[in-house]
Amino acid sequence: MNTAELLLDAFGRVHEAVHRSVDGLKPADLHHRIDPDANSIAWLVWHLTRVQDDHVSEVAGVEQVWTAKGWKDRFGLPFDAAETGYGHGSADVAAVTVSSGDLLTGYYDAVHEQTTRYVGGLTDADLDRVVDTNWDPPVTLGVRLVSVFEDDIEHAGQAAFLRGVLGRTGG
Template sequence: MNHAEVLVDAFERIKGVVHDTLDDIPEPALTYRPDADANTIAWLIWHLTRVQDDHVAGAAGSEQVWTADGWNSRFGLPFDDDAIGYGQSAEDVSAVTTGADLLREYHAAVHAKTVAYVESLSAADLDRIVDDNWDPPVTLGVRLVSVVSDDLQHAGQAAYVRGLFERS
């Protein structure tokens, strides 16, 4: 297994959890909150997809799927186009009331772009510095692993919230 196959496998696992969480989900589950400040499934999946879209596009030097393909308009959220969820309030979380189909389709589009990008990389590309605002500077390999880690955590949280909803 080479570097690209490992990364593709990791991103496939994220897609699997996202799709499993959204499959046959009751509409009220998407905005269910275990408490007033908890993140919802809709917000968690929107956020993890936005992070992936933002970070991969930044590393690739390309426009995000969010704006390039008009997902920002389809979602109709009251946020700036560059919002990815960091630092958002409980009120912001409640603004994401998107249906499962739209969340799944946006995630699939970002996933496809991510896989195409990762498959185009050489092993040497992973050592390229993509962010010199940190010490040490962040390489492409570190950035991609960071996205995988963040996305898997949020996907797991969404699956957990679905379980809480189903037990409530």
């Protein structure tokens, strides 16, 4: 297995987890919060997708799918185009509403396609490229991609947990 195959497998697992967490759910399920300040499935999937879109597009040197493909307008959320959900409070979480799970998975699928197109061409040597000098030590491409994967799979797992709490099997 080479670098590209490893990364494609990792992000493929996120893709599967996102769809298992969302498919077949009604908007009420997607927006349900088990506590007044808890995250909803809609917010978790939107957030993990925004982080992946933001971080991968930056290192790939391409425009985010969010703006380039009109997803920001389709969602119609009351946030700036650069918003990823980092630091969101309860009111921000509540503002992430969707008309269907298809909106969430459609956006995720578009980001996944851009991500896999990028990581599918990477080599071992690419992973050592410094992509962020604001940290000590500076962040390499490999570290950034692992960070995105970790954040994505953690939030997808939280969404799957919430689906289970709702008693919705399958997906």
